[in-house]
Amino acid sequence: MAGTTPTEAQVAELTAELAALEDPRIREVNERHGDDHGVNLGKLRAIAKRLKTEQELARGLWATGESAARLLALLICRPKAFTRDELDAMLREARTPKVQDWLVNYVVKKSPHAEDLRPAWSADPDPVVASAGWALTAERVVKKPAGLDLGALLDVVEAEMKDAPDRLQWAMNNCLAQIGIEHPDQRARARAIGERLEVLKDYPTSPGCTSPYAPVWIDEMVRRKDAGTTS
Template identity: 50%
Template sequence: MNKDEVMSQLEALGSEKVREMHARHGACENQFGVKMGDLRTLAKSIKLNHSLALELWQTGNLDAMLLATLLMRPKEFSLEELDAMVAALTSSLLADWLGTHVIKLHPQKEQLRQRWMQSDQPMTQRAGWSLTTERIIKSPQGLDLAALLDRIEAELGSAPALAQWTMNYSLAEIGIHFPEHRERALAIGEKLGVFRDYPTPKGCTSPYAPLWIAVIVNRQG
């Protein structure tokens, strides 16, 4: 299947309802509105195809770029290429898919994490904190959690909205996974009040860190 054939299939799968949903979350206008499940089904039929993925990424179409993340071979990218790709993103949805399906599978992701944590570019900061959250959860050895809390306390309240979300995620996960840091994580969340009034659907967990931490810790018993 070539790029034009894929784009035709994506257009046929488009939905006005999905386009409206993406628009409410700040997605770009260049999109067909394909359901996430349909994108995954299409990716399974195409299988990994790095060259096709790069062509789809270059279209600037949201659906094509989301699909591309499922077709890419992470190790084929240089760190500089990923730097440029992340910095150019405008959609948090696309940032999350690129992070999950490409960046977090890259063999040099720790180098990316360290350099992105020093960035002043909002989307790059977002990616750096996302990788840091993954390390907090899966491989915290060597992380200075107290220093991370210092930085979160100093920067979270005024961080760009894009970076604020994943920085707050790191705060919550430190509080959830490390009882020795929980009291301070709760205090930082209460002091800064980030996402305190965030509209949370019934049955979902609030992103307000003190509530988030309490709910998950209680659930774990």
């Protein structure tokens, strides 16, 4: 690896290691969900555990553009080390669901820029970017609702969720359900919106799992809360 920096050499070694872990069967399953890698996530997490936190290496892995490398980057980075503009650029580059999901949940939610990005992303004309904004809003509905206009959020969901593209629709539906679950004063309206729009009403749900259909989801989670369990 003459002429390369230590980080460049590490990136090359790690991308080769990830390539060796590629499993065509895993890739086939992932591709059905819009993802484009075939690496077992347990094995990928084991590599991250070995590396620990390596911010510059994370930047190098992200720059490869390869999904498996980017997922590894998100596990070893320092979320607070990214600027607002870096996070915005990364989201717009993260076009596969798993990379976007990990970026939002593992990095952006831990960043001091999350609240600045949330409304900007929610209003973005790109539905993939907007879905990230709604994911951040759902998080705030649960953990830090003070200052949010829940009625206005329900207005937007009611007007736009039915015809939203899949990933944005899913994120808006999550926000709708969280409003109904966490805020009793908004629960009846949230349930009514879900019943009227019927988004994800027929979504296939495995035995023992809760349907993502908002009225069912709200009722089940409220029942668990009242019973004193979240299992």
